[in-house]
Amino acid sequence: MKGINGYLIDIEFNVTPIQGEKKGTKGYLIIFWDITERRKSEELRRQFNQELELQVKIKTKELNDLLEQQNLYQEQILKSSAFKSDFMASMSHELRTPLNSIIGFSDVLLEKYYGDLNDKQDIYVHNVRSSADHLLDLINDILDISKIEAGKLKLELENVNFSDIANRVEATLKPLYMEKNLKFEVVEVGKEKIIIVDRKRFMEIIYNLLSNAIKYTKEGGVKLEILETKDDWVINISDTGIGIASEDFDIVFKEFKRVNSEYTNSIEGTGLGLPLTKKLIELHGGILSFTSELGKGSTFTFTLPKLK
Ligand code: ADP
Numbered sequence: 001m002k003g004i005n006g007y008l009i010d011i012e013f014n015v016t017p018i019q020g021e022k023k024g025t026k027g028y029l030i031i032f033w034d035i036t037e038r039r040k041s042e043e044l045r046r047q048f049n050q051e052l053e054l055q056v057k058i059k060t061k062e063l064n065d066l067l068e069q070q071n072l073y074q075e076q077i078l079k080s081s082a083f084k085s086d087f088m089a090s091m092s093h094e095l096r097t098p099l100n101s102i103i104g105f106s107d108v109l110l111e112k113y114y115g116d117l118n119d120k121q122d123i124y125v126h127n128v129r130s131s132a133d134h135l136l137d138l139i140n141d142i143l144d145i146s147k148i149e150a151g152k153l154k155l156e157l158e159n160v161n162f163s164d165i166a167n168r169v170e171a172t173l174k175p176l177y178m179e180k181n182l183k184f185e186v187v188e189v190g191k192e193k194i195i196i197v198d199r200k201r202f203m204e205i206i207y208n209l210l211s212n213a214i215k216y217t218k219e220g221g222v223k224l225e226i227l228e229t230k231d232d233w234v235i236n237i238s239d240t241g242i243g244i245a246s247e248d249f250d251i252v253f254k255e256f257k258r259v260n261s262e263y264t265n266s267i268e269g270t271g272l273g274l275p276l277t278k279k280l281i282e283l284h285g286g287i288l289s290f291t292s293e294l295g296k297g298s299t300f301t302f303t304l305p306k307l308k
Helices: 036-110 119-149 162-179 199-215 246-251 273-283
Strands: 004-008 011-019 026-034 157-161 183-188 194-198 221-228 232-239 287-293 297-305
Touching: 036 119, 119 273, 157 162, 157 199, 162 183, 162 199, 162 221, 194 199, 199 221, 199 232, 199 273, 199 297, 273 287
Parallel strands: 183 221
Antiparallel strands: 004 011, 011 026, 157 194, 221 232, 232 297, 287 297
16 A cells, blocks of 8 residues: 655645554554655746746737838838829929920920020020929939839830940940040950840940940940850940049939049939939849949949849
């Protein structure tokens, strides 16, 4: 027979039947333990666990509330940024219509279809025309950035011959680099490069980077180069221009930001070209980066995944 276990208040005891010393006699062995301390510490542990459970519940609730709040904020941010993009897109669209009419009527005046302009009138109408052109470029850039941010700009991908694009952009930029007496070089090693891109947008990317290279170069030249790795096209646009100081590296991709220098301030610009170019490259699945040394020049490099 097994012993009987039990406890009285804070005492635990065990009773074991035993054989007496004389044959046929029986007795019991009773052992008592003082378990007061053990009970105290068990009680303390129970209280501690209860307190811990309560704290965990409180903290979990606080965390859930915070997460809920964060989700709400995120939703609000997404809503307001979608609203901003929609607003910018429709505003830009509305601005383009009257602007096109200003451009159209300036052209009619400049063509002198309804009579001659005197010298002053000719200068002023030319000013109206070039300001309107500038504003239209700005609006188009804002519209494109908004469309990309709203996920509404869709690429029309097709096979494009790189040399064809390089030649077209070079022809458009010729007056600019010739005027500054700059060298213009296109480097394309090996067989012709057929890339899959949105032709219009790809031309815009190359045009923006090359026109910046020309704009920010006083002497020397600019170079457009295409290389390839197994998975990517790598396109470099380098110049021997004014360069960018390392402390200004992080502003060049920010909208409406321009490096604050005497030379840059003397040149017209909006600070939208690079942010838009970066977004267009990313829309193609590529990456835009650059290296630059103040006073020596810059190289802007972008990759484009080779699509099958
Ligand atoms: P911007 O209309 O001013 O040219 P961008 O967004 O194209 O606007 O470029 C932002 C700024 O980055 C420019 O204002 C200029 O300070 C700097 N930058 C861009 N390209 C070059 C370059 N090739 N060399 C030196 N600075 C450059």
